[in-house]
Amino acid sequence: MQEQYRTVAREGVHEIEINKSRFLCALAPAATEEEAQAFIARVRKEHPTARHHCFAYVLGADGSVQKASDDGEPGGTAGVPMLQMLLRREVRYAVAVVTRYFGGVKLGAGGLIRAYGGAVGEALDTLGTVTRQRFRLATVTVDHQRAGKLENELRATGRAVREVTYGSGVRMEIGLPEADVESFRAWLADTTAGTAGFELGGEAYEDA
Numbered sequence: 001m002q003e004q005y006r007t008v009a010r011e012g013v014h015e016i017e018i019n020k021s022r023f024l025c026a027l028a029p030a031a032t033e034e035e036a037q038a039f040i041a042r043v044r045k046e047h048p049t050a051r052h053h054c055f056a057y058v059l060g061a062d063g064s065v066q067k068a069s070d071d072g073e074p075g076g077t078a079g080v081p082m083l084q085m086l087l088r089r090e091v092r093y094a095v096a097v098v099t100r101y102f103g104g105v106k107l108g109a110g111g112l113i114r115a116y117g118g119a120v121g122e123a124l125d126t127l128g129t130v131t132r133q134r135f136r137l138a139t140v141t142v143d144h145q146r147a148g149k150l151e152n153e154l155r156a157t158g159r160a161v162r163e164v165t166y167g168s169g170v171r172m173e174i175g176l177p178e179a180d181v182e183s184f185r186a187w188l189a190d191t192t193a194g195t196a197g198f199e200l201g202g203e204a205y206e207d208a
Helices: 033-046 079-088 108-127 144-156 178-191
Strands: 004-008 012-018 021-029 052-059 065-069 094-101 129-142 160-166 170-176 197-207
Touching: 004 021, 012 108, 021 033, 021 108, 033 052, 033 065, 033 094, 052 079, 065 079, 079 094, 079 108, 094 108, 129 144, 129 178, 144 160, 144 170, 170 178, 178 197
Parallel strands: none
Antiparallel strands: 004 129, 012 021, 021 094, 052 065, 052 094, 129 170, 129 197, 160 170
16 A cells, blocks of 8 residues: 555635636545546536536545546547646545636637646645545553543654543554554553553554
8 A cells, every 4th residue: 555645635616717718626535436426426516507527536545546538628638637637746536627618719729738737736736735644543442540641642742543432441543654553562561561452453544
């Protein structure tokens, strides 16, 4: 798995106008093709009178799933430049839809390529991106007496505390970079005098 990837910081829309044509670029994070397609369908529904809804998306931390559509524009002038902009910016798990309201002036192939790619680039600049880091999930179990102090120390050392559950003992779900697992195990044993339980789980990505 990739150690980290960059994605869209939030869902949003950015508009540019070129020769009286309006280009509205809607961007959103998307975890799956189903999510990406649902977002594309939603944008189409929001702009039923627009002539074109071109899209591109990149899924997988390694960019393994890619798709682009010109939606009626001349071949290669819309979806591909949009996709290329996402890849050039190293954006993953994201979908872009550019809705065009034709203004009556033809832009030509070069103009369309610049417009569609540029709309995505400007939208990324406006909405921003975030880097997500791969973490190993782990569960720490400790008695109630030590729990408060341990949680404070975890947060103070920058550990990602995801969830705390109180029962007969206290369970803390945390995220650890893979390289830190063994050093954390030693730190935990030292900090709690060997009284804490430690169990490794699966993997996830979180904001770095």
